[in-house]
Amino acid sequence: MDVLFAPFEVAFVQRALWGGLLVCGICAIAGTWVVVRGMAFLGDAMSHGMLPGVAVAALLGGDLLLGAACSAALMAVGVTALQRNSRFAADTGIGLVFVGMLAAGVIVVSRSRSFAVDLTGYLFGDVLAIRDRDLVILLAALMIGVVVAVVGHRAFVALTFDPRLAHTLGLRPRWARLALLGLLTLAIVASFHVAGTLLVFGLLIAPPAAALYWADRIPVIMLLAALFGGLSTVGGLIVSWYAGTAAGATIVAVAVGIFLLSAALSWLRERGSPAGVQALVAVLALLLPLAGCGSDTGDPVEHPHGYVAGAEEVDAPRTRLVVADGTAVRVLDLIRGExxxxxxxxAMDVRGDDRYGYLDTGSGVRIVDGGAWTVDHGDHMHYYRTAAKDVGTFDGAGPLAAHSDPAVTAIRTRSGTAILDRAALDSGRIAQRAVIDGLAAPYAEHLAAVDNAGRAQIRDRDGKPVTSFSETCPAARGFAVTRRGLVFGCADGALLVTSSEGHFDAAKINYPEQVSDADRATEFRHRPGATTVVARAGNRGAWVLDIRARTWHLLEIGPIVAANTAGEGAALLALTADGVLHAHDIATGTERTRTPVLAQPIADGPAPVIEIDSGRAYINDPAGRAVHEIDYRDNLRRARTFDLDIAARYLVETGR
Incomplete structure (x- = not known):
């Protein structure tokens, strides 16, 4: 039976289970009245009519739940007003409000070129991303729904089966209609942001419809609907875990399957075929235990790739920011926004890798665990999180660069590159394996290194030489690890180290012209994994290095203080000293758009940085004591601003 229970050993699946069960409870209460009263079209309209509120909230960086509630309330008012018009049927009014709200939402969405991901989440949700806060909201909504259903039960029944009797008995049918509409709105608004509107609508309809085949009393229908919804949640999560399908859609598919099964059993029962019913039930009863047979081998559960004791595997990156000023350090969770x-x-400077922040204390390197990291296996990813914490300090003359793989962490200091044991670091200990003269970084289960004389070589993870290259890299400064190789910055260009089936090669990518030391690339910036990297070019602008084409390109856009890019075809993001962020065409240098970002121009102190991932860019604002989240795909729209209690002089992003 391990096959049935194994998925629920993972924390995010456990939260998905509890969230799904709570959603099923809410939808069973509201959905029973939707089915019994023939309000399915209204339920569909309400669930999709929230789009304009969600869209506006997303574009303004507000609370999606509040936006959905406002939109749903507006739609409820519109539906109620139009239903009083005797010139046309009630469903006509619902349809008018439905298409009007949906059109308004699409118009708002069309103003944002980056809204596709948010719209997908709105429609399909992500039940595997449910957080503790979401569970609290769902539990509160369920409790309110139970109270409304109990208090209004008599009025709802009378309104459903004999509205005139409800009026005669003084049950106020108008208020009962409003209460039912409010109950439906509550179920949809509370559930959509974790389950998606399609999942909510499916659970509103399918379980109560299936329950109607087995009961004719409202309380029993609600209980059976909750039971069928719970079975759909459990079954859907198990199927999606092993089949790799979307969890929300799979849950709905199982719910519809239960409805079809109920319809088939009811049809056999009504035709007087008890033998057929018994045979079908017997087959289904056999399938459940057989599903778990043969999988209980007694072997210990294997941990996924990149697992660290005490960590929790999650369904998506849990990106975090390590922010520091001269005396304090903070870790900001971007999902929770706190x-x-x-x-x-x-802290005199801060560098980072996929998990840790490395602070230059002047006398050593202080390591802060950001508590989130990603393990890339090429065709799939694993995401983990744990508590952010201080790890400790080791001797070193300040970090200039850092990079890690699953086995080692390389920290470039002014006296060489320190190689730390990553497993020890992940367990909270600092264990140094080697110190390499010059610049080194983990690559392809080895270390690629360039010594102070410019000689390039491959070493093992303990720092022992494996092979050398004829190509040299004089005055090596800075490196970038991409999917197409590791590149070192050299006085005359770049040295690209590649690996194929255990064989290493090195190729020189020379500058297209003679470049002074002040204008050379010394610190590369790029989105993790991207094959286009950028670097400041002194006061001339920015260098763009295309690893795929193995070419340099100079964008002469004038003095900048920071630059970055998301990769091939994406704009070059450049920050100027006046605090303005610019987006330039990465091929021509033509400015596409600009927006003021910083609270005041940069006068002195360290320059801000631009950290970038697949969807957002982050810029620290020391004077404003904040970090700004920029949607670089939507005309540099400022999506969120995170206010801090310290001056954000230094910034690194972890968890990508």
């Missing part, structure tokens, strides 16, 4: 770690440490 600070989850506060510490004190001197």
């Amino acid at each position: 600070t989850i770690y506060q510490g004190s440490s001197r």
Whole structure:
């Protein structure tokens, strides 16, 4: 039976289970009245009519739940008003409000070129991304729904089966209609942001419809609907876990399957075929235990790739920011939008890798665990999170760069590159494996290195030489690890190290012209994994290095203080000293758009940085004591601003 229980050993699936059960409870209460009263079209209209409120809230960086509630309330008012018009049927009014709200939502969405992901989440939800806060909201909604259903039961029944009797008995049918509409709105609004409107509508209709085949009393129908919904949630999560299908859609598919099964059993029963019913039930009863047979091998459960003891695997990246000023450090959780770690440490600079922030204290390197990381296996990813914390300090003359793989972490200091054991670091200990003269970084289960004389070589993870290259990299400064190789910045261009089936090669990518030391690329920026990297080019602008084409391109856009890009075809993001963020065409340098970002121009101190991932860019604003989240695909729209209690002088992103 391990096959049935294994998925629920993972924390995010457990939360999905509880969230799904709560959604099923809410939908069973509201959905029973939707089915019994023939309000399915209204339920569909209400669920999709929330789009304009959600869209406006997303574009303004507000609360999606509040936007959905406002939109649903507006639609409820519109439906109620039009239903009083005797010139046309009630469903005509519902249809008019439905298409009007949907059209308004599409218009708002069309103003944002980056809204596709948000719209997908709105329609299909992500039941596997349910958080503890969502469970609290769903539980509160369920409790309110139970109270409304109990208090209004008599009025709802009378309104459903004999509206004139309801009026005669003084049950106020108009208020009963409003209460039912409010109950439906509550179910949809509370559930859509974790389940998606399609999942909510499916659970509103399918389980109560299936329950109608087995009961004719409202309370019993509600209980059976909740039971069928719960079975759909459990079955859907199990199927999606092993089949790799979308969890929300699979839950709805199972719910519809239960409805079809109920319809088939009811048809056999009505035709007086008890033998057929018994045979069908017997077959289904046999399938459940057989599903778990043969899988209980007694073997210990294998942990997924990149697992660290005490960590929790999650369904999506849990991106975090490590922010520091001269005396304090903070870790900001971008999903929750709040600070989850506060510490004190001197910081003259900060560098980072996929998980840790490395602070230059002047006398050593302080390591802060951001508590989130991604393990890339090429064809799939694993995402983990744990508590953010301070790891400790080791001797080193300040971090200039850092990079990790699953086995080692390389921290470039002014006295060489320190190689730390990653497993020890993940367990909270600092264990140094080697110190390499010059610049080194993990690559293809080895270390690619360039010594102070410019000689390039491959070393093992303990720093021992494996092979050398004839190509040299004089005055190596800076590196970038991409899917097409590791690139070192050299005085005369770049050195690209590649690996294929255990064989390493090195190729030189020379500058297209003679470049002074002030204008050379010394610190590369790029989205993790992307094959286009950028670097400041002194006061001339920015260098663009295309690893795929192995070419340099200089964009002479004038002095900038920071630059980054999301990759092939994406704009070059450049921050100027006046605090304005610019988006340039990465091929021509033509400015596409600009927007003021910083609270005031940069006068002195360290320049802000631009951290970038697949959907957003993050810029620290020391004077404004904030970090700004920029949607670079939507005309540099400022999506969110995270206010801090410290001056955000240094910033690194982890968890990508």
